[in-house]
Amino acid sequence: MTTIVYIEDEHDIREDVTDELQEAGYRVVEAANAQEGLAAIRAEKPDLVLCDISMPGMSGLELLSRLRDKESRFDDLPFIFLSALADRNDILAGKRLGADDYLTKPVDMELLLATIEARLGQIRRIENKKNRQFVKLYTALTGRKLPVDASNIADFVEEAKADRPVLQVFIVADGKMDLSSVRSILESGGHAVHILKGGRDFMSRLDRGAAVDVVLVSYFTEDFAAPLLLKLIQDTYHLECPVMLLLPDDLKKTVREEQKS
Template sequence: MNDTKKILIIEDHKDMLRILTRNLQDNQFEVLGAENAETGIQMLAEFNPDLILMDLMLPGMSGLEAIAIIKEKISDQHHIPIIIITAKGESDDIVLGLNTGADDYIVKPFNFDELIARVKTALRLKALNEKLFEQTAQLEQANRQIYDLNQSLVEKNRELRRNVFNLHTIFEISIELNSILEIDRLVNSTLLTMVGQFSCKNAMFIYNHDMDHSHLRVKNSKGFNEEEVQNLAFEKEDPLFKYILRHPYPLDISVLKARVNGSNAIDIFENLDVQIISPLILQSKVQGLIVLGPRVRTQAYQRQEIENISILTNIVTISMQNATLYQQVEQLSYTDGMTDLHNFRYFKLRLKEEVGRHKRTNTGLSLLILDVDNFKNYNDTMGHPAGDKVLKKLGAILTASVRENDIVARYGGEEFAVILPAIEHEGAGILAERIREKIETTPFDNENVQPLGKITVSIGAASLPVDANNTKDLIRFADNALYEAKRSGRNKVHIFNKKTLKMQ
């Protein structure tokens, strides 16, 4: 019997198609390629692939349209995993692709070892899915036979159904959890699932996605006294976590109490009337715990339920990892690589949001645009690496000078922008002058080469609703004010007014 897995590649770039084909064939896969979605869909029935690798950006029919058509053509039982290929920064396309029905994604440029690993993982999940369908069908057939043979076995049949926990339900839960890419929403959905499936009085999610942190903390809880649990912190060096690494499955608190000595965490859980602790383990480290209280009914957790808790915990572990990676990728797409400030793309997004918030709440909004005076002179004299150091230092000064909810962004080149929610003309002017003075008095390397003998900035400011009533005008008026600050001698702050507009 031939066990070679078949992969259909839909990729319009011939070089990429050829490279993908060669690498997959080198890993013992049978490969067929198509250069557009229409051809790929026509190949489905004849080639009957085990997995589809598809670029989202295709000529003619888009990758998203192709995914929708493919999902209509195949049943859940004969699920074909789809891995989408997308370019770095296209996080919206990734979300659309996953929501349309794709199973996974990989971002260009990618490591081929990672691609092969993702392909193999998707094929393993496909095999598990097929096995689940097969087992479910077998169970349903067995249940019908039992009912026909002897009516007295009906109660036993019901017990069997309860113990199996309905494999189809687990599969549906896994799809739902894996589709959530926001960590807070994923945690909340996990707790609601646990409470609903196991009828427990309360549940708690303990996690810390900062891998180097020394503590795990409560991220969310259901049914516990919030004031009692929200500030709980558990040292990763606690004996409980060392024991869990050797026994990585759901454990009863009474068992842990008897087997683990000197654990402060176990004492805390016992005082909270916790009954089950199920660990999230990743890269041989305990990254979190799903903690369940006693059942609403007096009946204890059954063995099959403990196994189901373990299965769901493993699913949640993978989902948390995916959500964390997604947020990291999203953060990178909104970050300026040199200064670590927000980039222009994020600035435009947030300014639009803040203008909308102002229109709803009428709380005011100001915008500062800063430009480094004579920066070209410094760059030409000292070189670009020295200029980059100046921009990084300016970014740090700006971040330290504003409130936590203010938005500092690199506007472009040597320009920066600061969005100031709930601040109007007067407050914007005071802050801008404070920033200008701070930069003027901060020493920079070789600043004596500048015409003013130091690194300085010019700042323009405009506000809602005094100056403008929309995003476009707010940016334009702040830019006009910046021009006035530079025209009047540099190293100045200029607040926009109607006279400024008439002079432009």
Template sequence: MATKILCVEDEILLLADISEELQDAGYDVLTATNGKEAIEILKYETVDLVLCDIMMPLIDGPTTLKLVRERLPQHDEIPFIFLTAKATREDILAGKKMGVDDYLTKPIDYDLLLATVETRLQQVHRIQETNESRLKRIYSALKEEHHNKDPLSVALIAKSHKFILPIERALNELGCLVEFIPENDLATRKDVVERNDLCFLVYSKIVHYFISGMAKTKTTHGRGKMVLMCNDTVDKSLKKALVELGIGQTIDYPYPPVEIFKIILTATQNK
């Protein structure tokens, strides 16, 4: 899957030039002409990096960065690079305090642009690989310590198998016994929670009714083993209500592997 970059720039010709350079380098590119458009895109799209002009109509670059960091936590770890015609010391300090990762000055040096993008993406990739490698080593050590125990049985419940394929592959690598269950089968698989050590459920109306039904029938066995994978439609109050119904914990989109591995580690220790 190609790396996806969101480019936010109100100068249409410059936006087209930057997009072309990035596409020629093999990146998928999404575009926006102001911060308002960018935020709408980021509500529904997963990107790997954001290039953002500072001076824009409607919502400028610094405000865009602030709103993304505050309201879209699923994008906390993506690099954010400002494009600016002037980058004074004060501008740079203010941006750094808000969490911007780098600056590129106009007129754009495209060789420098591509080098900066590649460097920032490599840094994120190294951090992710390090975290996942560390957690896998810990999990392997725990499996060795508990070698007499059966592997964890994990159910993945979603509308479509494609939604959770990366998670399924990771769990299989860890030695878990993984089963995918279409959410429509929940009506005939009411014992799915009881029969598995962990159940990851991608939130939907069907999943919501399933959880509510367990609460109404006062089903308690294994309810703490459910992990709800939340999308943007699940706000804080709804999460709280679902936890009170019996969900053990929640994970926000894009479902960071590190968080999933932590849950697996805890379940292994308690098995």
């Protein structure tokens, strides 16, 4: 069941909204202030947070700032402000801190439920994409094929994570390539990720006896193009681990077109 942490200092409003959310099928964990809300978020790891702004002590804006700055495990947690404050500056402040939506009181429950479902749907799509990327990378590294129906990708991901060796993965790429997704997938699988900008740095690690289980090389690095670097690595170090090439999107398109012709 989807869990929502609802932070609201006014008891009657909190009770009414909680009843509506529960009737809609959500599990609701209530908090009367931001400190209670922070504790609930840490304990429950909810799917979404619904939060007032003006509260005694820590405000909703301060809570969101703390989560985004100091609790990186909640970076993707959807956060919706529900407040009587409708000032443009408050809305902008919330947006700059990473709030996903901002709704005003009195509560329009139909709009609130639609907003919640939209945010949860967006998170599901992101999670599904990450799971598909994990499966693709996992099968490339292990040769193990997806044993379940595509609708059960999440089950496969959890099984793979629970039954994995910890791999030492070296990524050699210049600073222009966005590696955040690849790194996130690997680290979420419990693997150690080492990112280096150039082939010389990587070969220096090999000279010092670094344990290497997987190598990912972008087509362009800080000092060598991938074909030359891969040849140097294989000729000099005779690596037996998987070595894979990361292609930028524009080069992928070129390769696909050449394969079709």
